[in-house]
Amino acid sequence: MKVRGAPMIAIVGCLSVAVELRKENFDGIERFREFMNEKLSYLTTARPTAVNMSKSAKDLVKLVDNLIEEKHLLEKMKSRVLETIEQMLHDDITDNKQLSEFGAKHILSNSQSDKITILTHCNTGSLATAGYGTALGVVRALHETSNLEIAYCTETRPYNQGARLTAYEFVHDNIPSTLICDSMVGLLMDTKEVSG
Structure with a gap:
């Protein structure tokens, strides 16, 4: 499975820990802490430039440390970590x-x-996040309020994220849009005012 987009990498990464966590039976709190630290550390090193993953990992490690310090029972800690991970998707x-x-x-x-x-x-957009998008979400919000004239998306070379993904999302959501090559942006600036 391939996952892209920093927000989605963090969510899928943490949900993968949740799947493994549900199956594990720990012989003590220290083993639980080791398990969480090992899994989250591995996920962070797998894609170090996806800052959301490292932030989520740090937050979960801190949560585990706090729960241990507060002397919660192991099953309660496990349950709390699972709830926190599942909440990431909604949040x-x-x-x-x-x-x-x-x-x-x-x-x-x-x-x-x-x-x-x-x-x-x-x-x-929704292909890089849990379902709505960040900057592309702004375009969606403008469209939903009928304030969008047209959205231009660049092909985004060399991987063509714009041509393959953003353009797909625009078509899927019936958002008025035009795909342009990256070097056409200057021409747009000459012909009309472009926001964003």
């Missing part, structure tokens, strides 16, 4: 929607028009 969608609404309002408050033309680069 990512909620956070992305709030961020996107705020971003859309900010763009509209700084624009002289209620119809926005916007350019996005790379892929920051």
